[in-house]
Amino acid sequence: MSDISRNGHSGSGQPGRIGIGLELDDIHLKILEILRENGRISVAALAERVGISRANAYTRFEALRADGAIKRFTAEIDHGRAGLGITALIFVTVRQQMWKQFRAELARMPEVEYCAITTGQHDAMIQVRVADVAAVHTMVTDRLANIPAVKATETVFILDEVLRRPYVLPGDGRQAARPARRPAQEERDDVPLGKMRFVGAAEGRAALQKDD
16 A cells, blocks of 8 residues: 555545546646656655645545546565466457356455456456466366356466566557667668578588687
8 A cells, every 4th residue: 555545645636626536737647657666755845856735635636536437456476476476368259148157256266366358269368376386287277167158268477577567558659668779880780670581501600600
């Protein structure tokens, strides 16, 4: 839980906008950016980083919570240290007249971290975290397979979670650093977008020898 949410300051702010679609400006987005880094930051520190008064910071924070832009505060854990070293994606094909049953059965499975309805070959994607591969096998063959709503499944194991952000914001793309200018030789060797350039083994060996 954020330290801000435990603060007793009431604040007034924009009561007419709260709960009916708060229009997020640059300051709201900056607050969300800072909370993404540290959800336990104090209101005083938040105000200092954003460059606004403490009262304004708290008022805006409460407006974001009341409007639903901030849904809740939670902890992020190391799943491996918690004993859940295996993560898998299970793609499910659902019998179209039995979605209600599928949702009800899924809600009874504590291993399920996330589920989304998808387009494409399958109807839903389930992400599970368990202790070992055997647990995934049991879930797929004994539990999911015995749900009448489930027509077929396909399981993919996640080998490494390369990137996971708590959330993204509209301005994130604009803040990305521009790539450094490449050397002139690399620019001359550039190829059109959408095509690939392959270097033969002999050419590659020759380049390595020159470097030596």
